[in-house]
Amino acid sequence: MQMRILLIEDEPLLGEAVATHLKRAHAVDWLQSFEDGAEAMRTVSYDLLLLDLNLPDGDGIDLVRQVRTSSQQLPVIVITARDQVRHRVEGLNAGADDYVVKPFDLEELSARIQAVQRRAIAMPAPRQTIGSLSVDLTTRKVWRGDEEVLLTAREWALIECLVHRVGTIVPKSRLEEVLYAFGAEIESNAVEVYVSRLRKKLGSDAIRTLRGLGYRMDR
Numbered sequence: 443m444q445m446r447i448l449l450i451e452d453e454p455l456l457g458e459a460v461a462t463h464l465k466r467a468h469a470v471d472w473l474q475s476f477e478d479g480a481e482a483m484r485t486v487s488y489d490l491l492l493l494d495l496n497l498p499d500g501d502g503i504d505l506v507r508q509v510r511t512s513s514q515q516l517p518v519i520v521i522t523a524r525d526q527v528r529h530r531v532e533g534l535n536a537g538a539d540d541y542v543v544k545p546f547d548l549e550e551l552s553a554r555i556q557a558v559q560r561r562a563i564a565m566p567a568p569r570q571t572i573g574s575l576s577v578d579l580t581t582r583k584v585w586r587g588d589e590e591v592l593l594t595a596r597e598w599a600l601i602e603c604l605v606h607r608v609g610t611i612v613p614k615s616r617l618e619e620v621l622y623a624f625g626a627e628i629e630s631n632a633v634e635v636y637v638s639r640l641r642k643k644l645g646s647d648a649i650r651t652l653r654g655l656g657y658r659m660d661r
């Protein structure tokens with residue numbers, strides 16, 4: 443699954459190498475300071491946070507704590523230096539899912555990301571109640587009341603993206619990326635078209651439009 447990853451790393455060479463490597467499979471935003479990273483997390487919905495703890499303007503551990511005290515289920519991998527065992531333990535105690543120690547192998551990083559991703563996907567209750575809908579993320583089925591609703595692969599992909607972030611605004615650009623992942627060219631109004639189809643199937647209030655911001659599903 444293609445993810446949107448936020449990388450916060452202030453060392454230019456390492457950040458560049460990691461960003462370039464991950465961009466082969468994912469959408470990556472690379473930022474180099476605590477403040478820029480915190481700001482990006484307020485405005486963008488990410489699937490994974492890859493975080494250097496030792497930042498010029500703050501301690502990455504505080505960002506890990508922020509993520510864990512918010513309602514988001516955002517997986518976090520921390521990047522630490524070899525001589526900072528204490529920092530690493532603090533990171534895990536603060537709620538990070540895993541860590542890598544500098545210098546690390548990029549293939550190893552990919553493997554860690556996949557492992558964290560698998561655990562994150564396995565975590566949510568398989569069947570979720572969202573408004574009048576039930577959604578089973580494992581079997582990819584949706585019910586409206588007692589009746590199962592049949593969705594196309596693209597419709598399901600959009601619903602899955604929204605359900606994973608229920609209660610938070612998903613930008614239109616993120617949903618476009620989901621549609622792009624199917625490989626075909628998409629029209630500029632494709633998201634609107636699919637959301638409108640989904641509302642016909644799932645109920646007009648199933649997906650909220652927040653003008654200029656994106657879309658949201660609420661419990």
Ligand code: CA
Binds near residue numbers: 452453494496498
């Ligand atoms: Ca650093």
